[in-house]
Amino acid sequence: ETGVTxxxxxxxxxxxxxxxxxxxxxxxxxxxxxYQQALGQGPQFIFQYYREEENGRGNFPPRFSxxxxxxxxxxxxxxxxxxxxxxxxxCASSPPEGANYGYTFGSGTRLTVV
Amino acid sequence: xxxVTQLDSQVPVFEEAPVELRCNYSSSVSVYLFWYVxxxxxxxxxxxxxLSGSTLVKGINxxxxxxxxxxxxxxxxxxSVHISDTAEYFCAVRRxxxxxxxxxxxxxxxxxxxxx
Numbered sequence: 444e445t446g447v448t449x450x451x452x453x454x455x456x457x458x459x460x461x462x463x464x465x466x467x468x469x470x471x472x473x474x475x476x477x478y479q480q481a482l483g484q485g486p487q488f489i490f491q492y493y494r495e496e497e498n499g500r501g502n503f504p505p506r507f508s509x510x511x512x513x514x515x516x517x518x519x520x521x522x523x524x525x526x527x528x529x530x531x532x533x534c535a536s537s538p539p540e541g542a543n544y545g546y547t548f549g550s551g552t553r554l555t556v557v
Numbered sequence: 558x559x560x561v562t563q564l565d566s567q568v569p570v571f572e573e574a575p576v577e578l579r580c581n582y583s584s585s586v587s588v589y590l591f592w593y594v595x596x597x598x599x600x601x602x603x604x605x606x607x608l609s610g611s612t613l614v615k616g617i618n619x620x621x622x623x624x625x626x627x628x629x630x631x632x633x634x635x636x637s638v639h640i641s642d643t644a645e646y647f648c649a650v651r652r653x654x655x656x657x658x659x660x661x662x663x664x665x666x667x668x669x670x671x672x673x
Binding site for chain 2: 485537550
């Protein structure tokens with residue numbers, strides 16, 4: 444079975460720009476969560492998508508938004524980029540039985556905002 | 558709200574020695590507990606989880622953890638470490654009542670360095 448794949452692996456953007464990160468969930472997983480991991484810190488929950496609807500959100504401003512598609516892949520969009528948005532963005536998928544079974548994480552997208 | 562404190566930011570240990578990585582949590586509701594490992598330039602991999610039942614849980618790569626409800630701790634242990642265990646380890650909690658579905662709260666990580 445394939446794991447979680449994220450693209451691109453690295454990205455450099457200028458402050459004020461917009462960015463879209465992409466994630467393909469593991470086969471059989473219908474739930475996708477996004478996390479932001481700043482350098483030297485643990486991942487911070489951004490939001491989760493299930494059946495194409497956002498069903499959980501962390502303490503991130505509305506300029507962080509997402510989509511989930513019928514094939515369960517997902518996008519994370521960030522508008523008006525700020526320097527503090529520089530981080531590793533992790534996508535995680537979980538099976539229909541729920542995140543109780545633990546996430547499967549992708550390798551992440553390293554975003555640098557200059 | 559939940560919070561997780563990993564008591565040691567860095568743990569150096571010699572190869573074949575035992576190791577314990579400490580994790581305390583705070584929550585007003587029942588939680589599920591997880592340990593993840595992150596190797597350089599990779600995502601997180603689930604090591605083990607506690608949902609209910611036996612408080613001693615065994616995971617992959619010879620790791621185990623013990624849930625202590627009275628001390629609100631979930632420490633990770635391995636009796637004999639290898640060089641390949643060098644990585645960042647994260648403890649995480651998640652509400653057991655599925656409120657704010659999907660949100661796991663992570664600690665800031667412990668860097669385990671195994672020396673020859």
